[in-house]
Every structure is written in structure tokens, then in C-alpha cells.
Amino acid sequence: MRAVLCKSYGMPSDLVLEDVPSPEPGQGEVLVTVKAAGVNFPDVLMIQNKYQHRPPLPFSPGYEIAGIIKALGPGVSGLQVGDAGVAMLRYGAFAEEAVVLSERFWRIPSDVDFVAAGAFPLAYGTSYHALKDRGRLQPGETLMVLGAAGGVGLAAVQLGKLMGAAVIACASSDEKLALCKQHGADMLINYRTQNLRETVKALTQERGVDVVLDPVGGEYAEPAVRSIAWFGRYLVVGFTSGEIPRMPMNLPLLKGCALVGVAWDTYSRRNPEGGRQNISEMIAWIRNGKLKPIVTAQYPLAETARALEDVMQRRVQGKVVIVP
Numbered sequence: 001m002r003a004v005l006c007k008s009y010g011m012p013s014d015l016v017l018e019d020v021p022s023p024e025p026g027q028g029e030v031l032v033t034v035k036a037a038g039v040n041f042p043d044v045l046m047i048q049n050k051y052q053h054r055p056p057l058p059f060s061p062g063y064e065i066a067g068i069i070k071a072l073g074p075g076v077s078g079l080q081v082g083d084a085g086v087a088m089l090r091y092g093a094f095a096e097e098a099v100v101l102s103e104r105f106w107r108i109p110s111d112v113d114f115v116a117a118g119a120f121p122l123a124y125g126t127s128y129h130a131l132k133d134r135g136r137l138q139p140g141e142t143l144m145v146l147g148a149a150g151g152v153g154l155a156a157v158q159l160g161k162l163m164g165a166a167v168i169a170c171a172s173s174d175e176k177l178a179l180c181k182q183h184g185a186d187m188l189i190n191y192r193t194q195n196l197r198e199t200v201k202a203l204t205q206e207r208g209v210d211v212v213l214d215p216v217g218g219e220y221a222e223p224a225v226r227s228i229a230w231f232g233r234y235l236v237v238g239f240t241s242g243e244i245p246r247m248p249m250n251l252p253l254l255k256g257c258a259l260v261g262v263a264w265d266t267y268s269r270r271n272p273e274g275g276r277q278n279i280s281e282m283i284a285w286i287r288n289g290k291l292k293p294i295v296t297a298q299y300p301l302a303e304t305a306r307a308l309e310d311v312m313q314r315r316v317q318g319k320v321v322i323v324p
């Protein structure tokens with residue numbers, strides 16, 4: 001089978017596409033024919049050896065897949081060859097076949113669109129876990145999303161609306177904001193051209209927002225915390241800006257607000273039932289048409305480097321998917 005390989009840490013252009021033997025599913029694992037693999041910011045961190053999880057070289061990057069079970073390893077129960085599903089595997093997805101822990105393979109109906117399905121376990125899983133389990137977002141509350149046109153960000157815009165919140169989308173260009181508006185954002189802030197804090201004050205009649213979801217960090221984090229209402233929640237999701245922000249600790253005290261960490265992959269490993277529940281709820285929404293993962297580009301395996309370049313250059317909108 002063909003696989004994209006990271007043989008030495010570096011840039012997307014250093015990745016190679018090679019023929020490699022099919023992986024063997026071990027104890028408790030399944031071998032999956034990959035139909036679609038979502039591209040995520042952590043992939044570009046991993047190939048540069050900048051991610052918290054460091055796979056041994058050589059490895060195939062790619063965190064999430066949708067596909068069909070081709071073979072079962074020993075000790076697997078409750079799954080069968082031919083089952084369709086989605087999975088999070090951290091790495092190994094940008095290949096024609098991948099081995100996955102059976103408890104991290106979540107079955108999906110076989111009539112679900114594989115491309116949309118391959119785009120959702122990590123980004124939509126992260127935003128849903130953040131808003132539901134960590135932010136406890138309530139109907140009628142106001143949610144502000146930074147990096148709102150990215151994978152995690154646009155998922156948060158869509159899920160925030162589904163959960164009954166008013167959503168303020170923040171992004172770096174009017175084109176990105178137009179995409180957020182198209183997918184439900186009620187209010188828009190271009191944080192490159194508008195003052196974040198002053199604009200939030202104007203949009204919320206000085207009240208501030210109840211929940212902030214921040215996958216960006218850097219210079220926007222402090223004005224975002226200063227824009228939180230009494231008893232608000234600030235969800236720490238990631239640092240695409242490259243800068244881990246520092247925060248004056250009087251701010252949470254003054255606002256009675258909470259700074260809350262979000263770690264979806266770890267949560268779903270430590271609490272498999274909670275993870276499965278969230279995935280099932282989102283699959284039900286996808287099936288009844290309430291939620292549609294937004295895929296704006298598809299690439300073949302041979303163009304994986306191009307997809308990862310787009311992520312690094314801040315060009316991606318919604319999700320990009322590799323279709324082997």
C-alpha cells in the first residue's frame with residue numbers, strides 16, 4: 001500500500017510517498033482501508049517534532065480517518081470486517097491503510113459521506129467537547145470563537161449555533177468571516193483591522209461574552225479574557241499563532257471567570273464512554289442534517305504536502321481532506 005512518510009523532521013516538502021507493506025493489526029486493533037483522512041494543525045506540528053506526542057521515525061502523519069475495516073486483530077469484539085467508521089489515531093492516517101485501536105474506532109452508518117466523516121472526529125470532537133463538557137455552553141449565551149474559519153473554529157461556530165448560543169466569529173480576513181457568516185455566525189470581528197475588546201463591548205452592549213473558544217493564543221488571548229462577562233469560561237484549545245499567552249491572574253478573579261483547558265484526545269482516551277457519547281451525538285446530527293462538516297478542499301495522497309502547506313500558510317478554511 002502507499003503511505004506518506006515523514007522520514008526526518010522538517011517541512012511538508014520533506015515528506016515522501018512510498019510503497020510500504022500493509023500494517024498488521026495487533027492485539028485489540030483493526031486494519032482500516034482509509035477512505036478519507038482529515039488534515040489538522042497538529043499534523044504540521046508533528047512533522048516538525050513540535051507536538052506533545054512524538055512518534056518514532058519514520059511515520060505517516062495524519063490524525064483522523066473515515067474508512068472500512070479490512071481485518072481484525074486478536075481480541076477484538078463488537079466490530080466486523082466491512083464495518084464503516086471514523087477513528088482518531090494521532091498519526092498514520094495519510095496512507096491507503098491504517099491500524100487503529102478498536103476502542104478508538106467509532107462505527108458510522110455506511111451511507112454517511114466518507115469525506116465529511118473523515119473531517120470530523122478531531123476538529124468537531126474538540127469543539128463539541130470544549131463547548132459541552134468544559135464550557136458548559138447554555139442556550140441563549142454568547143460564544144466568541146477565535147480563528148473561527150479554521151477547522152476547530154468553524155466547527156465551534158456550527159456547534160455553538162446548534163447548542164442555541166449567539167456566536168461572534170473572529171478571524172483575520174473578511175473572506176474568512178464571510179464563510180463563518182454563511183455557516184451561522186451572528187456577529188463578525190476582523191481582529192486584524194478591528195480592536196477586539198472595543199468591538200466586543202459594542203456588540204454586547206458592554207456585557208461581554210459568556211464563553212470564548214481560543215485555538216489561536218498569542219496577542220488575542222488577553223483582550224479575549226478581558227471581553228468575558230461575569231462567570232464566563234475561557235476555553236484554552238491551542239496556539240496556532242505560535243505564542244503561548246501569559247495572563248494577569250487578577251482577570252479571572254475580577255470576572256469570577258474560569259480559564260479552562262481542553263484536551264479532547266486525552267479526554268476520549270481517559271473517558272471512552274464520554275468520547276463515544278459525544279461522537280454518537282454528532283453522528284446523529286450529521287444524519288438528520290443538523291450538522292455538516294465543512295470540507296473546502298480534497299487532495300489525493302500525492303498532494304498531502306500541499307494540503308499541509310496550506311495549513312501552515314494560514315490559507316485553509318474549514319477542513320481539508322486527503323482522499324487516498
Ligand SMILES: NC(=O)c1ccc[n+]([C@@H]2O[C@H](COP(=O)([O-])OP(=O)(O)OC[C@H]3O[C@@H](n4cnc5c(N)ncnc54)[C@H](OP(=O)(O)O)[C@@H]3O)[C@@H](O)[C@H]2O)c1
Nearest residue numbers: 040041147150151152171172215238239240241262263264
Ligand atoms: N486541545 C485539543 O484538544 C485540540 C484538538 C485539536 C486541535 N487543537 C489545536 O487547535 C488549533 C487549531 O487547529 P485546526 O486544525 O483547526 O487549525 P486550522 O484549521 O489551521 O485553523 C487555525 C486558525 O488559526 C489562525 N491562525 C492564527 N495565526 C496563525 C498562524 N501563524 N498559522 C496558522 N494559523 C493561524 C487562522 O485563522 P486566522 O487567519 O483567521 O487568524 C486559522 O484559521 C491548533 O492549535 C491545534 O493544535 C487542539
